[in-house]
Amino acid sequence: MADDWQSEDKASPESMRKLKELLSHPDNQLCADCRAPHPKWASTNIGVFICIKCSGVHRSLGVDISRVISLTLDTWTDDQVELMLAVGGNDAANATYEAYAPHNSRPPSNASVQQRSDWIRRKYEDQEFLTPSLRIGSSVTMKHSRLSSIDSNSSETNTHSDDSSLNPKPPTSHSGKPKLTESNSNRQRPSRSSTMPPLDRINSGMVEFIGLLKIMVLKGRDLAVRDVLTSDPYVKAILGWQQVFDYDTFSADDIMGEAEVDVNPMVEAARMYEGVEIEVGRRQIGKWLATSDNALVRDSEIWLSNGRVTQEMSLKLQHVESGELDIALEWVPLTQ
Template sequence: MSSGKKKLKDLLQQSDNRTCADCGAHDPKWASPTIGVFICLKCCGGHRLLGPNISKVLSVTIDEWTDEEIDAMIEVGGNSSANAIYEAHVPDGVKPGPDASSEQRNKYIRSKYEHQEFLKPGLKISNRSVPQPSPPKENSFHAPSSSSNPTPKPECLDGAIGHLKITVLQGANLAVRDMLSSDPYVVLQLGEQKAQTTIMRSNLNPIWNEDLMLAVPEDYGPVKLQVFDYDRFSADDIMGEAEIDIAPMLTSAMAYGDASMFGDMQIGKWLKSHDNALLEDSTVNIVDGKVKQEVSLQLQNVESGMIYLEIEWIPP
């Protein structure tokens, strides 16, 4: 662990930082280095609405932090120090609790940080200078060039219950869509979110080993997987599709709770059947304190093709 990451972890262990600065929920896993507070997943959505010029949001466990961002958190000193300023004059009954609705949270967060309604009279806080990320590019069904290999960043969706890190390992015997081969890439979709791999030029047995991240909403459904053939001058051709039932993994993970408390073991299974794309039963396992699942899929609505994945559950 780097010295910067250790400083951040030590700061998170302070008693005041073990609850969300905005709603008091236990064990926050997100933070705003521009403000200097640790927040929960549900309040994270309200901070996103403020924009990165007011509150840049990072995951404590997933995102990479710069030294400047860690120093900004340490400079503030934690939730108690920040709230002593931002919540100096909060009227009774205004601050939301852990069970508050999204509307209540977002209204309070905007009042607290953007309008700064609860500061001492006459006090005004200017935005702190923390390096901002480049604007995100929207996902589309037309893949980027094969030289592009962005590091996946989890979307902090309001009401998300955690994240899936889906490693697209490889494809096998994919369909030919050009004269002799194809230029395949994989698109994953969960709700309105999309994530995609890079293009593998002229390869019917590509090895991606590429991580894609998806946030899981409370009303989640299956993850839709599609394979496309990149075409520079026309619409990309479909090369098959499949659905990934994530319910067995999530049900098992939530039943066991903190996976780090258990040794390696099988905790669930997604069974192969005539109405799914599995090549074989897919077991859910705790491996090195993490909930993981290997999935082998026979692509559907296409003449041939298989995709191999590894899925990891990342709790909030």
């Protein structure tokens, strides 16, 4: 079930070899928009390699302008690789998109969120620096409040697979605690979906990408019975205005409980030990304590091993007569 949503047109080893070779070119070792070193993301329709901070702005443009995927976390297709090869890399793309850009107008790698957003929108959405004859009108209204969208390939969390990710710093008006909801449905097929924030609740300048959070559902125990004959429980993960879930388009869902998870202990521990390598085994670097105020069944330890920060936990489902859920988290910082 975990891989049903993924494209069957997975890139061939030869295509991935060509992509890796393209990435190795000197111009592609720096972000196309801010020159930050070692970009780990790409806009496949624009044909550029970008850093994770710039990738957040690209997502906010919408997939009609920029389709962002990870070089390390996502599954590529042959078509996506061919598009990147056809463009020829960052220098070739910038020769077009920055043809009329003022000298030294590109923001530095440590630019503010607003500086970065202004530059990228002027460059790709407003097309200010293109040769006038090459400019194409965008379906997105320019110079107005814009919707910050979630790319369905890179920024969602697949609650059934450890290959997915989430951009976990929502606008400050929303809770920093992801919520997991378990439901029962007579689903015909698994699907993935995400809610979009209304324009008056989200502004691109309010969004800061601090890393990726992978969520994997391990086990459910003593779950509430909702439909003995056709029960098909699933989990929905919510963080701020982002949510990803399997849903049923044919019948109503029966809620089987929910639980909130505080990711702050994990994020803070990861920041403290960023760059630290454990030669042998693993090291405990933090703990989230079980109390009467949270859903933990027992204390949850945070571990560092081979550069990976991980945490497993057992959660008692709330607002339901019974049920526990085991999940595993992995934090991926901006540097990866």
